[in-house]
Amino acid sequence: MMKIELFILSGFLGSGKTSLLLEHLKQADTRDTAVIVNEVGQINIDGAVIVADASVPAIQLSNGCICCSLVHDLQTTITSLQADRIARGEKPLRRIVLECSGLSRPGPIIRSLQRLPGLVLDVRVIATFDAINGHRSLAEHDEVAAQLAAADVLVMTKLDLADAIDRQAAAATLRSVNPWALLIDEESVALRAKRAFRVISHEKRSSSPTLGILPPLTRGAETAAVREHAEISTFLITLETRMDWESISLWLDDLASFCGDRLLRLKGMVHPTDCNHAVLIQSVGAVFSTPRPLPLQALETLGVVLITRGLNASELAAVDERTLTKIQDWREVRTPLSRSSASISAR
Numbered sequence: 001m002m003k004i005e006l007f008i009l010s011g012f013l014g015s016g017k018t019s020l021l022l023e024h025l026k027q028a029d030t031r032d033t034a035v036i037v038n039e040v041g042q043i044n045i046d047g048a049v050i051v052a053d054a055s056v057p058a059i060q061l062s063n064g065c066i067c068c069s070l071v072h073d074l075q076t077t078i079t080s081l082q083a084d085r086i087a088r089g090e091k092p093l094r095r096i097v098l099e100c101s102g103l104s105r106p107g108p109i110i111r112s113l114q115r116l117p118g119l120v121l122d123v124r125v126i127a128t129f130d131a132i133n134g135h136r137s138l139a140e141h142d143e144v145a146a147q148l149a150a151a152d153v154l155v156m157t158k159l160d161l162a163d164a165i166d167r168q169a170a171a172a173t174l175r176s177v178n179p180w181a182l183l184i185d186e187e188s189v190a191l192r193a194k195r196a197f198r199v200i201s202h203e204k205r206s207s208s209p210t211l212g213i214l215p216p217l218t219r220g221a222e223t224a225a226v227r228e229h230a231e232i233s234t235f236l237i238t239l240e241t242r243m244d245w246e247s248i249s250l251w252l253d254d255l256a257s258f259c260g261d262r263l264l265r266l267k268g269m270v271h272p273t274d275c276n277h278a279v280l281i282q283s284v285g286a287v288f289s290t291p292r293p294l295p296l297q298a299l300e301t302l303g304v305v306l307i308t309r310g311l312n313a314s315e316l317a318a319v320d321e322r323t324l325t326k327i328q329d330w331r332e333v334r335t336p337l338s339r340s341s342a343s344i345s346a347r
């Protein structure tokens with residue numbers, strides 16, 4: 001029987017999963033590691049960033065939430081990843097990191113992996129928690145509680161933006177939701193990543209997360225059947241014509257102010273007319289981070305993915321007429337997210 005360490009990297013939208021993973025990939029010997037990325041939109045943004053930054057092959061399971069509709073794809077991907085390496089005469093994989101979409105619940109994923117033939121998976125669930133926005137996400141989204149409760153390791157992020165009170169409050173919340181997990185409250189991003197990903201082999205744990213003997217809290221948190229991610233919609237927006245950077249920025253401002261609190265996450269890759277590279281844009285809520293250049297070859301699709309709560313297709317159509325005049329097409333990719341990816345509807 002082949003044994004693989006599987007890190008399920010979960011955490012709410014924008015809570016810092018990709019950043020933690022990139023830091024880990026920078027530090028670790030990744031020759032026997034594979035990364036699988038699950039994105040809710042159709043653009044493989046995290047995959048492109050991982051390939052650009054870490055040169056690790058990143059396999060994408062996109063356009064769906066892994067805990068709902070893509071579980072079968074995950075099983076097939078893991079089995080064929082290992083079979084391909086063995087067929088090429090390479091060393092078998094020792095480690096897989098699965099970066100889940102920010103809306104996934106780890107429980108159904110873990111359960112689905114119990115049925116993989118010929119593989120023993122040593123599973124470790126890591127959940128990232130944003131010390132600034134995490135409380136709000138936890139209060140508003142059931143998925144966050146499920147992610148935290150299922151975690152073996154809880155990683156506090158954005159500590160550079162948090163004051164001492166935020167930090168203590170975040171730690172107290174995490175301890176109250178999941179007192180069994182290893183809590184990483186570490187200012188240095190490098191140390192954070194090092195500790196989060198090394199625990200399987202180096203840090204003792206009281207309850208083994210090996211499949212089949214999950215601690216009671218983990219099971220208890222996920223006993224309900226997969227629930228729908230109520231009111232959450234994902235839109236893929238493509239632009240009519242290429243624009244310069246300033247016009248793109250103004251358009252993003254319009255879009256964010258129209259959505260307000262209903263905007264959970266925005267991620268996109270654009271190629272402005274006045275840049276010779278692609279630009280990664282992203283916001284957590286309506287707060288944008290500094291745009292980041294990416295090589296043009298990282299681009300698979302240009303567009304912007306919008307994840308919203310309580311904003312339906314007809315409202316977006318109305319705003320399209322008023323302010324979003326430059327949109328060529330938007331499609332509601334999934335609503336709610338748990339429905340099958342076959343339900344793509346175009347305007």
Ligand SMILES: Nc1nc2c(ncn2[C@@H]2O[C@H](COP(=O)(O)OP(=O)(O)OP(=O)(O)O)[C@@H](O)[C@H]2O)c(=O)[nH]1
Nearest residue numbers: 012013014015016017018019102157158159160289
């Ligand atoms: N200041 C600060 N920013 C951070 C930190 N971690 C992540 N970010 C920023 O937060 C934003 C979201 O980070 P990601 O790592 O993409 O978050 P994610 O959880 O992978 O996001 P999704 O894949 O959309 O769910 C990016 O702009 C990051 O640069 C942190 O520790 N400090």
